[in-house]
Amino acid sequence: MPPALHLRPGLHRLPTDFPDPNSTGRRCLQRAWVTQRRSYANASSPLLSSSSLLQRSSHRSKCPLRYAVLGAGFAGLSVVWHLLKHGPKESPMRIDIYDEVGIGAGASGVSGGLLHPYSPKAKLLWGGAECWKECLELLAVAEKTMQAGTSNRIMQDSSCTSDGTMIWRRGILRPATSEKSMKILKENAQNCLEGCSLEVLDRNAAQCLIPDLCVPFNFAVYMPLAMNIHPKRYLEALFLACHHLADVESISSSEEREINLFKEPISSLHGLSEEYDAVIICLGAKVDMLPELSGKLPLRTCRGVVAELQLPANMGGEYGDKSPSILSDAWLAFQGPRRVFMGSTWEWRSKNYASSVSEEEASRAMEELFPKASAVYPALKKWTFVGARGGLRAMPPLTPHGSLPLLGCMDDVIETRGRCMYWVVGGLGSRGLLYHGLVGKLTAQAVISSDEKVLPLEFTSWKKMASKVTT
Structure with missing residues (x-):
């Protein structure tokens, strides 16, 4: 805070x-x-x-x-x-x-900050092009302001990393975790946005970006222009x-x-x-x-918990500073060589608005998220849990446009x-x-x-x- x-x-x-x-x-x-x-x-x-x-x-x-x-x-x-x-x-x-x-x-401040105009299945969202454009414009405004006045900022977040980074422009990678998801990803990847392109990668190409990545079906979708934002x-x-x-x-x-x-x-x-x-x-x-x-x-509430993990100082295997974040059944938003946020849980009909997370809730979140994330990125098993944060989302109804x-x-x-x-x-x-x-x-x-x-x-x-x- x-x-x-x-x-x-x-x-x-x-x-x-x-x-x-x-x-x-x-x-x-x-x-x-x-x-x-x-x-x-x-x-x-x-x-x-x-x-x-x-x-x-x-x-x-x-x-x-x-x-x-x-x-x-x-x-x-x-x-x-x-x-x-x-x-x-x-x-x-x-x-x-x-x-x-x-x-x-x-x-808003608890969100994972992974930014791209696609669904989890790599399908371009309705209005995705315009949403992407308007979001990039606001990001540019904020980034310019931050660069001009970092030393005189009125507010500071104690959870921020020491380098003060607001945007990580390293892309996002989505490996297929089943044969069904591979077929859907491959089909959707053919219709991408020029301003946020999609690239289809095999196992070798994906592991060049993330050496320890598990790519069981020899297929991954890469979004090179996607970003990770510190919300x-x-x-x-x-x-x-x-x-x-x-x-x-x-x-x-x-x-x-x-x-x-x-x-x-x-x-x-x-x-x-x-x-x-x-x-x-x-x-x-x-x-x-x-x-x-x-x-x-017509809104439904859904509480999400995000866990923060760190690679111990005495442990080798830092995450590459050019390696993208990872989307899978659980996402991994890397914010440095030894810091990552993992999310998110989905607790429907919750009325818990608190950003603080109890030890019991954090334990449940780790039990749910860690197996999914480590299955795609096995090196995560070296990382340790250091904290969690939560937020209550307002989810809209499903329409023909999503x-x-x-x-x-x-x-x-x-x-x-x-x-x-x-x-x-x-x-x-x-x-x-x-x-x-x-x-x-x-x-x-x-x-x-x-x-x-x-x-x-x-x-x-x-x-x-x-x-x-x-x-």
Whole structure:
């Protein structure tokens, strides 16, 4: 967990590595006093606020667009970025982010981080090309921000590796583990995405990439452009990128862009309609904890546990720094020569939201995952268990196009007063990293235009299914 930010009440800590609008140089640490309080119960000052607060001007007549984003995981931060990017330049904007555990501290930060646009059977997912493109763009934004301001980062993850790597561009390899899977993989590999190509390898070629790999059917599919992302570090960098963009937009358009982070829960949507033009709900599995939406979305919960293994310092056989991560019945996401994450378990209908894992739960996860992973990579038997983390995923229903996220306006479900519109981004499931760029962009466009019709029908068709169930 990142260290807490100890700030005096009403005081905002600002980034130190972004340009001062009143200066051509770099600014030192600045502070801005909050002049407003939230109008609803259990309100607090934001943990972190964008520097555009320093430019507050009482003589401006335009009312700001006011958005609340509930959740600071993949979906929530993507929505924030795209609201800033695509919002009208002629209007000031304020975005309040609410997340009781902070940036990327929920299920998003627990994900394995293996990124590619294919199913486990190497079939290109519906919308895979566009999802891949939008995700790569957000990764580039976060990576640029991280490289520019690593020394002055506001938040740091104590679980991060010492080299500070956010993206491992070493590809992913999927060996066939049965004759049936070999035939399916071979057929699907013929239809791949140019931006993330697939290569068919025999045993020798696969073992050139991973010397100790077991390839029982002399067949493997290799994704050379696939990546392994450190999700927590990526989300922290994307959050800082949003701050940077808010500063830049405030300067270039002469209209304020303000971002506030409130590390507090929202137990009910009641009262938000008086405060905001739109509320975008990106709470993942926790959406069911809102009384207004409990039981009204066709989502299933599934808890996943990921185990961390390390190769002891006195043990030889380091994992190659060019060797890809491994997909199989259990995946192996390597983040260094002696560090790997192994996942994931699937506990359906769980209500355990905690990221911490008990000794008993960790033991069960190892019993389930380790035999599957070591069957493909036998050298894993030299590695030792050092920890585990868990997260509760919100899984969407199966459609003719696969399991797709749920997007849409919820005003017909939530009785709203005033002009506020409620939107939901949910059901990203185990592919939140792949989907988040596209669904964040589409949702931001729908929110800005106040028009659900800009969303593809494939992402909103769930509403018809849900209405049939309720009626």
